[in-house]
Every structure is written in structure tokens, then in C-alpha cells.
Amino acid sequence: MPDSTINILGFDRPTLRQFFQALDELHYRADQLIQWVHQRGETEFDAMTNLSKALREKLRAVTCIEAPSVIADQVAADGTRKWLLGLSDGNCIEMVFIPESDRGTLCISSQVGCALNCTFCSTARHGYNRDLSCAEIIGQVWLAHRLLNCQTAPQRVITNVVFMGMGEPLLNFTNVVRTICLLLDDFGYGLSRRRITVSTAGIVPRIDRLRDVCPVSLAISLHAPNDILRSQLVPLNRKYSITDLMRSCREYVARDTRARVTFEYVMLRGVNDSPGHAQELVRLLRRMPAKVNLIPFNDVPGVGYERSTDADIDRFRNTLLASGIMTITRKTRGKDIDAACGQLAGRFRDRTHRSERWRHRTVELNA
Ligand code: SAH
Numbered sequence: 463m464p465d466s467t468i469n470i471l472g473f474d475r476p477t478l479r480q481f482f483q484a485l486d487e488l489h490y491r492a493d494q495l496i497q498w499v500h501q502r503g504e505t506e507f508d509a510m511t512n513l514s515k516a517l518r519e520k521l522r523a524v525t526c527i528e529a530p531s532v533i534a535d536q537v538a539a540d541g542t543r544k545w546l547l548g549l550s551d552g553n554c555i556e557m558v559f560i561p562e563s564d565r566g567t568l569c570i571s572s573q574v575g576c577a578l579n580c581t582f583c584s585t586a587r588h589g590y591n592r593d594l595s596c597a598e599i600i601g602q603v604w605l606a607h608r609l610l611n612c613q614t615a616p617q618r619v620i621t622n623v624v625f626m627g628m629g630e631p632l633l634n635f636t637n638v639v640r641t642i643c644l645l646l647d648d649f650g651y652g653l654s655r656r657r658i659t660v661s662t663a664g665i666v667p668r669i670d671r672l673r674d675v676c677p678v679s680l681a682i683s684l685h686a687p688n689d690i691l692r693s694q695l696v697p698l699n700r701k702y703s704i705t706d707l708m709r710s711c712r713e714y715v716a717r718d719t720r721a722r723v724t725f726e727y728v729m730l731r732g733v734n735d736s737p738g739h740a741q742e743l744v745r746l747l748r749r750m751p752a753k754v755n756l757i758p759f760n761d762v763p764g765v766g767y768e769r770s771t772d773a774d775i776d777r778f779r780n781t782l783l784a785s786g787i788m789t790i791t792r793k794t795r796g797k798d799i800d801a802a803c804g805q806l807a808g809r810f811r812d813r814t815h816r817s818e819r820w821r822h823r824t825v826e827l828n829a
Contacts, residue, residue, distance in 0.1 A: 471499065471604060472597030475650075480574045493649050495605070495811040499527055500600075500650045503608050505659050529601035530555070532609070533809075542796030546809065547605070549574070549598060553591055554809035557602045558801045566610075566734040570602045572638055573754065574810045575669055578663050580683070580696050582728055584762040585628045587820050589812030592594040592658050593634040599641040599730025603651065616754070618762045620651075624659040626681070628806045631660050631716035632668035640677050655679070666702040669710045681724040682707065683756075686734050699758055708750065714740055722751040722788070729758050729770035729778065738779035754782055760802040763822065813819065 473481060487584070494512055495508040498504045507518040514541045530547035533554055537543050541558045558569040574591035576583070603623060608620050620797065623645055625631040631638045638660070644650040645658050660700040684707075688693035692699040713719040725747065727737050731818065747754070756779055759769040775791055782789040794802050812818070 468524060469523075469528050469595075469597045470495070470525045471527050471529060471601055472595055472599075472640065474596075474642075475647055476501075476641070476737045485517075486710075487517060487520075493515060495521075495649065496649045496712075500647075502605060503604065509816075520684055521813075528597065528606045529681075530598055532605070535609075536739040536799040536801070538796040538799045538801060540795055542799070542801050544796060544799050545606075545609070546601065553811070555594070555598075555602075556801075556808050557612065557627060558796060558806070559606055560795050566619050567622040568606050568620045568625055569624050569626045570599060571627035571629050571806070572599055572634045574808065575812060575814075576629050577633065577814065578630050578696070578698050578742040579816070580687075582664060582684075582695065582730060582759060582762060582767050584807050585798075585804070586764065587765070587817060588807050589703065589816035591810045591812040592814050593637060593658060594629070596637040596640040596644075599634075599637055600644050602639075603645065613742070621653075622657045622659070623653060624661065624662045624681075625650075626803065628808055630663055630665070632662045632665040632672065634647070635668055639672070639675055642678055644678070646678075647786055653792035659724070663696050663708045664702050666706045666710045667697070669714060671759055673714045675726045677714065677718070677721075679721075679724070680711070682711060683728075684725040685728050687739055687746050691734060691739075695730075700771060704746070708746065711752075712750060722753050725752055725754050727754055727756050729756055729775050730771045731759070731768040731774070733767065735770040735774045735776065737781065737786055740778045744782060744785040744787065747782075748785070752787060754787055756789065756791045757803050758791065758794055760797070760805050762804065772780065 465572045475492060475496055476559045480494045498510045507521045530549055532545055533548045534546040541561050547555050547557055553572040553574045554576055560567045571591050575589050576585045577590040580586050606620060613732040642658060644654045655678045658678040659681050660678055663683045685695050691702050717722055756775055759767055779791055781787045796802055800805060
């Protein structure tokens with residue numbers, strides 16, 4: 463591919479229409495092209511028979527359609543599938559598909575690594591390299607659609623898309639929002655707002671902006687019911703406190719009486735799983751349209767946490783349920799291939815040198 467070619471895989475409809483205007487083409491041609499690329503997975507301009515020959519030639523000269531490539535493809539005993547994807551600069555990210563009887567959820571990455579330093583997360587331990595482009599984010603959905611042999615409309619197999627892979631989506635705001643536009647677009651993936659979930663550690667001003675530009679489902683990685691504990695587990699809490707976060711969440715769902723914010727809560731033995739913590743969480747969420755997802759901790763070697771016992775998780779859930787808070791314990795999927803929440807690691811050069819510091823620490827601990 464010559465350096466001057468533009469990868470149009472990441473263009474949402476308004477951007478592609480602008481681009482076509484600059485090429486002196488009618489805007490509905492952009493709509494047709496989006497359908498070819500995202501609904502039919504076509505990469506050859508010559509196959510796009512409802513576009514004029516002249517336009518196809520123009521497109522071939524200045525643009526390309528390029529998605530990440532598959533480096534490894536693993537299937538877990540429970541059917542969960544994890545791919546290691548290669549990017550053009552040599553970095554690798556991970557993507558997971560979770561099939562269930564009534565839905566298929568694709569979990570995508572938004573950054574190479576993660577700059578936040580949540581103490582229990584594998585991605586965090588590996589450090590951060592860079593943001594993904596829109597082509598690299600939507601390219602994951604595009605690729606999964608092909609890899610899962612979706613002969614029918616894409617939204618029949620991939621019914622839900624969650625930004626719960628590597629990275630903090632709201633720190634790559636522009637590209638994530640463009641991706642969401644393509645996911646929502648009837649000419650693209652045609653998903654409804656409720657079937658797209660952005661999960662965030664709590665970048666409050668960006669949650670407010672997301673509410674204004676495209677209010678898809680929101681999940682908050684809460685993990686603790688008070689600031690002292692949360693600041694230890696999710697250092698970002700030192701910047702945006704629980705009070706600020708709760709205000710932002712309340713406003714996020716205020717305009718939609720059916721919407722609820724999902725609060726994710728990783729169950730760490732002896733850390734955040736006591737009956738007292740459950741009571742505190744009840745008080746915090748009492749007046750919030752909320753659902754709670756309890757996530758049994760998935761092992762990350764060397765971080766020094768253990769999973770709560772099943773009995774403690776059940777007791778915690780029952781306390782929330784008894785107070786009228788909708789609560790589920792998330793099933794651990796893809797454990798045998800390290801595809802579960804918080805276990806995605808990818809392969810990349812860590813610009814933050816965090817992984818080196820961890821290696822030294824582990825060596826010292828073992829010495
Ligand atoms: N940066 C985003 C997306 C991250 S991953 C966020 O913080 O929400 C999705 C979820 O997995 C988050 O709730 C994250 O806190 C959780 N998670 C991370 N490590 C985990 C682990 N080892 N076990 C269980 N859940 C984990």
C-alpha cells in the first residue's frame with residue numbers, strides 16, 4: 463500500500479460524505495460505499511457494481527480498506543473465542559467474542575495497552591503504547607463479522623458490542639465516538655444504542671460529553687463503595703471522586719426513564735467483599751437507576767489479589783438484591799484461554815515502562 467493512500471475503513475458516514483464532496487461525487491455514493499464495506503465486507507472496489515467505473519478507479523488510486531490482521535485465534539472450551547490482532551506498526555491487541563444462546567457479544571479494544579493503573583488488571587500491568595485509530599477499532603468489528611462467517615446481516619451474530627477490551631475508551635474519545643456512529647448507522651452495523659456499551663473507569667467530563675453526543679449504554683468500573691478504597695484500586699479516583707462520578711451517572715440516564723447505569727464490581731477476597739462494603743454500596747446506589755455486575759476476580763499472576771469465595775459473592779449479591787438493586791454475578795468466560803475480564807494483554811512495546819517495573823518487582827519478590 464503506498465503511503466499516500468487513505469484507509470476509509472474508519473470513515474463514518476458524515477466523514478465519507480465530506481470526502482466524496484471533495485472528490486466531486488454525490489453524497490449518497492458514500493452511503494452505498496459504507497454498505498459495501500461494512501455490511502458486505504467487500505474490500506475490492508471493482509466488485510462494488512453500483513458505483514461508476516470512474517469512481518471505483520478514483521477510489522482505488524487514493525484509498526484502501528485495511529483492517530487489523532489475525533495473528534492468533536483461540537477457542538475456549540465454553541465457545542468463547544479470542545483473537546490476537548496485528549496492527550500495521552507491529553503492535554498487537556486482543557479481541558474476544560462471547561456466544562450465548564440469545565446473543566453474541568464482541569468485546570473490543572480501544573487502545574494499545576492502558577494508561578490507567580488499576581491494581582488488579584492485566585492490561586494495566588503491561589503498560590500503554592498508543593490510542594487505536596477509528597479504522598483499527600471498527601476494523602475489529604469488521605474482521606469479527608468476516609471471521610464468524612456472518613452471511614446474514616451483521617447484527618444477527620454480533621448482537622452486542624462492548625468496549626471492555628484493552629484500554630480506556632473515553633481517553634480515546636474522538637475515535638471511539640466515530641466507531642459508535644458506524645455501529646449505530648443503518649448503512650453500517652445497525653445496532654441499537656442499548657446494544658453498545660462503553661465501559662469506563664470514570665473519566666467524568668468525558669462521560670458528560672458522551673451523554674451529549676451519543677448516549678449508548680454506560681458501564682462504570684466502580685469496584686469499591688468509598689473513596690479511600692477506590693483510590694487504591696482505581697487510582698483515577700484521586701482525580702474524579704465517587705461523588706462527582708455519581709452525579710455524572712445520574713445525569714447520564716436522566717433523560718431516559720428506561721436506562722440504567724451498569725456498575726462493575728470485581729470481587730477481591732478480603733479487600734472489597736465484606737457485608738459492610740455491600741451495605742455501603744447499597745447506600746451509594748439507592749437513588750441511582752443502576753444494575754450491578756459482580757465480577758469474580760480473574761487471576762492475574764503477581765498482583766497479590768485472590769478471588770472472593772462463592773459464598774461471599776452470593777452473600778454480597780443477596781444484600782444488594784434485598785435492597786432492590788438489580789444484581790448479577792458475571793459468569794467467567796474463556797478462562798482457559800485467558801480471555802476473561804481484565805486478562806487481555808496483547809503484545810506491544812510499553813512506552814510507560816510499567817511492565818519493566820513489574821518484572822523487577824516480581825524478581826525481587828521471588829529472590
Ligand atoms: N478501561 C475500561 C475497560 C476495561 S475492562 C474500564 O475500566 O471500564 C472491563 C472490566 O474488566 C472493567 O470493569 C475492569 O475493571 C474489569 N477487570 C479488570 N481486571 C480484572 C480482573 N483481573 N478480574 C475481573 N475483572 C477485571
